[in-house]
Amino acid sequence: MEIQENYAELSLLTVMCYDRYVSICKPLHYGILLGSRACAHMAAAAWASAFLNALMHTANTFSLPLCHGNALGQFCEIPQILKLSCSHSNLKELWLIAVSSCLVLGCFVFIVFSYVQIFRAVLRIPSEQGRHKAFSTCFPHLTVVFLFVSTAIFAHLKPSSISSPALDMALSVLYSVVPPALNPLIYSLRNKDLSAAVRRLMIGWYHKH
Template sequence: MSNSSSISHFLLLPLADTRQLQLLHFCLFLAALLGHGLIISSLDCGHHLHSPMFFFLLNVALSDLGSILTTVPKAMHNSLWDTRDISYAGCAAQVFLLLFFPSEVSLLTIMCYDRYVSICKPLHYGTLLGSRACAHMAAAAWASAFLNALLHMANTFSLPLCHGNALGQFCEIPHILKLSCSHSHYLWDVCLIVVDACLGFGCFVFIVFS
């Protein structure tokens, strides 16, 4: 019986079997990079767009770009060079970054709060959503995402693995849990869900009362 300490790499499924589909995925990847790059450049260079709403939109674009760069380049490399391997450390990093970058929930909550203040409290908008407050809110969203990703990644890769090393197209927690020979991860999952809820609630309270 093997465990996680004896696994040096995982096997990923290819994105596509034919060269035409692989090239199509590569073109779509480049288009996504170009689109997000244009959004980020426009928001950064356009001085008339330097408002709280567009500041948080910039953070959302960065989060989406990070998610794309976390998974697609490795999948495209494996498809184009006809390989399937990803190292154990690389898989752990991919799991962490997949959980870290999709922090849209917190960011969209902040953007909703921004619209609420602009509509219901327009006279206090500059005070409640100044540059320092916006920076603190964005930092709280990214910090909660970092802690959430760290906890889930540490829990997942602390489990013994004894059902091979074949995963899906990306390193995702559900696929890794299927390889585990321990059933204790269900209890840890419940605990982490509670922690996630507490982090989300804490971030929301910080946003409202900051």
């Protein structure tokens, strides 16, 4: 289900945000707060909570009787499935959606609060080079968060007058497929060796064409 994939992505973005918060605001405690074991535990918690959330939604959704057809115009989203149901038991699913929304809101609030603290710490750095390095550490993560949140909000809150199957599909791809696909590329490009390899590859492709 798409809503659970989005929750898993937001959970991982929240863990990455915490990584940046500790590295900038509490650099002396980074090794203690974010050792390899702590990172593994946080990643496992994010995936496990997303899996359990998805399991509850999936079990409840597939128990609903469908009496308005079985064709969906876009990805398999829970609100779209509920429109096809003729059972009053979908109130349970709506309750689960409300719980998931609270979890998503909690992650979003944590990210916003962390970046407020990060920006306050960065602005207190005396050297311009230090501020630039700190901002460059946060920029890839902020880019993915902005793309994910902005497209998800627009997809779910856009006026019905501009809604269309093609637009809904494009927005679904933008916030459910593109951010997870960009994560490894964006974060890996901070590695100097990989950046140099990509640069050489682009130069070689340019000379061939």
